[in-house]
Amino acid sequence: GQSLEQPSEVTAVEGAIVQINCTYQTSGFYGLSWYQQHDGGAPTFLSYNALDGLEETGRFSSFLSRSDSYGYLLLQELQMKDSASYFCAVRARPRNRDDKIIFGKGTRLHILP
Amino acid sequence: GAVVSQHPSWVICKSGTSVKIECRSLDFQATTMFWYRQFPKQSLMLMATSNEGSKATYEQGVEKDKFLINHASLTLSTLTVTSAHPEDSSFYICSAGGQSQNGYTFGSGTRLTVV
Numbered sequence: 001g002q003s004l005e006q007p008s009e010v011t012a013v014e015g016a017i018v019q020i021n022c023t024y025q026t027s028g029f030y031g032l033s034w035y036q037q038h039d040g041g042a043p044t045f046l047s048y049n050a051l052d053g054l055e056e057t058g059r060f061s062s063f064l065s066r067s068d069s070y071g072y073l074l075l076q077e078l079q080m081k082d083s084a085s086y087f088c089a090v091r092a093r094p095r096n097r098d099d100k101i102i103f104g105k106g107t108r109l110h111i112l113p
Numbered sequence: 114g115a116v117v118s119q120h121p122s123w124v125i126c127k128s129g130t131s132v133k134i135e136c137r138s139l140d141f142q143a144t145t146m147f148w149y150r151q152f153p154k155q156s157l158m159l160m161a162t163s164n165e166g167s168k169a170t171y172e173q174g175v176e177k178d179k180f181l182i183n184h185a186s187l188t189l190s191t192l193t194v195t196s197a198h199p200e201d202s203s204f205y206i207c208s209a210g211g212q213s214q215n216g217y218t219f220g221s222g223t224r225l226t227v228v
Contacts, residue, residue: 041222042219042222043219045219087157100147101147101208106156
């Protein structure tokens with residue numbers, strides 16, 4: 001089966017930088033995604049890494065190391081609106097099964113003024 | 114970008130009744146859609162994978178006779194919660210995509226409350 005591990009909560013100060021780590025175990029790995037979800041809302045896509053390395057999109061960057069089954073989401077210049085839950089998700093195709101996305105348990109990011 | 118429309122956004126129903134949730138891909142064809150359930154302060158749990166023109170693939174522990182999935186066209190998938198019970202109250206979210214190497218697009222979700 002698939003499993004993902006990420007911290008349950010992280011607290012940071014407005015304007016600072018925070019890194020949310022994610023380790024995973026899966027077969028048929030395609031890539032690692034990150035999603036943001038505010039309370040009561042649906043998840044929104046942030047980034048996707050299929051290859052090793054760092055992908056940068058504005059204030060958010062995401063990193064993947066396939067050999068270590070590890071990735072992280074880096075948020076810079078934190079703003080109060082970044083307070084949300086962040087989910088890492090594995091895109092995988094286990095043997096004889098369909099392509100699927102499996103989510104980690106999520107990291108609740110608290111931002112202090 | 115890709116848009117997935119999900120309706121209704123919220124619904125309250127009585128125990129024992131059935132509720133249908135629709136998920137439409139508006140500007141692309143989705144051969145595969147995913148249905149997730151999310152309880153408060155928990156993660157999104159994959160319930161089933163919906164394939165156009167064939168039977169859905171259910172995750173372990175999900176009752177296929179209770180959660181009926183129909184994917185009759187390339188733009189529409191429906192989830193019907195049959196004989197709903199209060200423990201079925203949850204946030205149900207569909208997802209479609211795979212059009213690029215980027216992530217899948219989610220619908221806005223349906224908050225189901227069974228009373």
